[in-house]
Amino acid sequence: MELEHWEKNHSEAYSDISKSLENIKGIFVAYNSNIDAIKHIEKDDFDKLLKHVNLKNVKHRSMSFPRVIKDPDDLMARLVIAMRDGKAAEVPTYSTDVHEWLTNHIDFDNAYMGGQAGIISNFLANIDIKNVVTYVPWLSKEQAEYFTNSKNLLYPVVENSKLSFKHPINAYNPEYEPKVNWIMEFSKGLEVQCGEEEFVVPRDNRLILSSRPTWLRIDMSKELYEQLPELGKNVDGAILSGYQMIKENYEDGSTYHNYVKKSVDAIKRLKNGNPDIRIHVEFTSIQDKFIRERILKDIVSQHVHSLGLDTIEVANALNVLDYEELAYAVINKTEKGISALYEGAVRLLYELELERVHVHSLGYFICVVKNTHPVDIEDHRNALLFASTASAAKAKIGNIKSIDDIKKGLGTPVSEKGYNHLQELAKYLEKEGICLTEEFEKGYIRTPYHDVIIIPTKVVEKPVATVGIGDIISASAFAAVLAKMK
Ligand SMILES: Nc1ncnc2c1ncn2[C@@H]1O[C@H](COP(=O)(O)OP(=O)(O)O)[C@@H](O)[C@H]1O
Ligand SMILES: O=P(O)(O)OC[C@H]1O[C@](O)(CO)[C@@H](O)[C@@H]1O
């Protein structure tokens, strides 16, 4: 199918899905909402920060690739790596001094709603999904102010053992402090000098400094936990993320085990209230391999239906699931990369006993679906096309305030690069006897075990911001699938 056919498919899918979203009764979104302090790093900002660290240490740390940022030397080491490699990264910090060090030397440009759950909650509420029930364990006053002022955005509260819903601005705990992440964004073409090393930033990118204050828990009150079956009755689906916050050991002697078990029990209770509920987990970069493995094997596997992740996250997931070779092939910049990505998505579908794996990459999406899924393959394809238009709108205008804002994404052309990339996958699938050319051209392929939806997507040349586009992609596609289940 030529590129212009894909433009037509995007437009038809937008009309179809935007009319179907009203079928959705409600969506539950939890856990990680935070505040993103965004700083666009220009040359003078970088040079200024470099003056306040020990260059030799930064060099040394960048060799050891710190997985936790303990001090400014670690931060600058990870910033240089992210700038040089062009790979998005999110690194946790458990100490507040890095935050203080940053605020002493640079001001952030703006602060926005952050966290997969926070971004997704506002997005779904803004496109008029009914009953967007958002839950964040640390709802401070500052955090509540970042939720969109919309009547369909609800926070679950329990009074006299009864579940009711209020807007977050009427439900926060005044004693709670905000969780603030630094997002250090930098543009393609920025010239960087770090000691004798010089390079040019290869692509628009960012380093996320994820703050992990000691009070952070992926948890909920006993009262809310008891009301989850009731909450489940009010929604068709749940979008869960933030498990990356779980630590192996806590200061009070508790361990990851407590929080993994509570996370699984919470999913089970939602299902008790609504056996037809669909659970989606939005993945993210999780530096701690032990926790990454526990999340996949103990929470996602067997309890979750749908998983959303980007290419690097597919590789990271395969890595801890003992598919190291395939993980390496996924991130290897050869033409085998995209066929490895497809094979990797299939491994995740079976290994984690999911019914849907949606991978987003720049220029194309690959989605593998169990062929027992109640939604038919054409609707799965339209869901992805709708998400592609939504991601273009997000990249183009930043904050999506209405369903009409998504329509603005239709003006962005489908990526020719992404389309050509898919031709490599087509050759592989035909060679493997998995599909014929005409099937691939339509963008959906049935196999005896699972269906595959592959579409070229819209890419905005100069995005206003890159943070959260993946969250919008996964949420809009998952919501579209929920709408088609009715
Ligand atoms: N300029 C752009 N135009 C359209 N889509 C983009 C653009 N830049 C990034 N994207 C999409 O956003 C995705 C980023 O998702 P991800 O890495 O999960 O980041 P996040 O979780 O912060 O949103 C990419 O995989 C790509 O599909
Ligand atoms: O892991 P954390 O600290 O919740 O942070 C998640 C980060 O990822 C994003 O949600 C983007 O996906 C940012 O908005 C946020 O800062």
Ligand SMILES: [Mg+2]
């Ligand atoms: Mg993401």
